[in-house]
């Protein structure tokens with residue numbers, strides 16, 4: 001039988017399969033999200049995120065040590081303050097949770113790269129990502145607050161800031177503030193294309209940041225929309241974002257792909273808490289194989305066009321890369 005083209009020819013041997021892989025990954029592309037909480041001697045497991053913990057500042061270095069050993073070089077810090085108020089004022093205090101965490105972490109692990117999530121929802125008593133005017137989240141009055149938070153993170157040692165609030169114009173506002181204070185070299189990783197997603201559920205439990213009324217649909221995006229994702233991405237590029245993020249990752253691979261075609265800056269993708277919880281739950285039930293799911297989800301995200309990957313599975317992925325299972 002004449003058959004000149006046989007795709008299987010390249011699949012018989014593992015070495016050859018690896019040789020012709022189209023997607024390559026590296027541990028340096030991974031960012032590990034970390035929850036830091038007010039208090040001392042705390043390392044508490046997050047119930048809906050088995051294997052993930054909240055750390056107090058004094059316990060944080062133990063985790064940073066584990067990350068360094070695994071070859072992870074970047075973290076994204078989320079703060080969980082003791083006190084919350086209407087204006088989220090704990091977010092920009094010099095001795096706030098993120099600011100103290102940065103101080104301590106940088107002292108002990110100066111070679112790690114520290115990115116901070118800039119948002120109000122962990123700090124406001126109502127759990128919304130901006131200042132309220134009546135029942136509405138007010139865009140423009142939130143901008144100066146976000147700028148203030150970003151500046152205070154950078155002053156405390158953040159290497160990069162990542163606004164995740166989805167207010168219009170916040171990248172420009174933050175860029176202007178950082179530049180005014182001569183932090184022209186600090187990049188902004190914008191959560192540019194962030195959908196209103198049920199997949200954030202476990203995170204909100206972890207951070208105690210669920211909105212006390214309403215939802216986030218007046219600022220986070222409607223998941224029916226693809227072209228709007230491109231609009232958001234391009235706007236943030238114009239405003240001076242250095243890296244743009246698509247979030248969540250797994251249900252939004254089409255968006256990652258589209259955005260990577262129309263922009264020239266790096267694309268990050270965030271495999272969020274709900275994606276982590278799904279994998280954990282299914283594997284605990286014995287229904288699917290955890291390792292293989294982790295690998296497949298990661299590779300598909302890079303294949304779609306992301307070059308930076310935020311994931312709670314960063315340590316596991318680093319190990320799989322070391323073992324040559326992926327990448």
Ligand code: PBG
Nearest residue numbers: 119121164199200203272273274
């Ligand atoms: C803060 C923020 C959220 C996440 C990252 N930054 C929660 C939200 O928008 O409700 C979610 C991350 C995750 O689910 O892992 N705005």
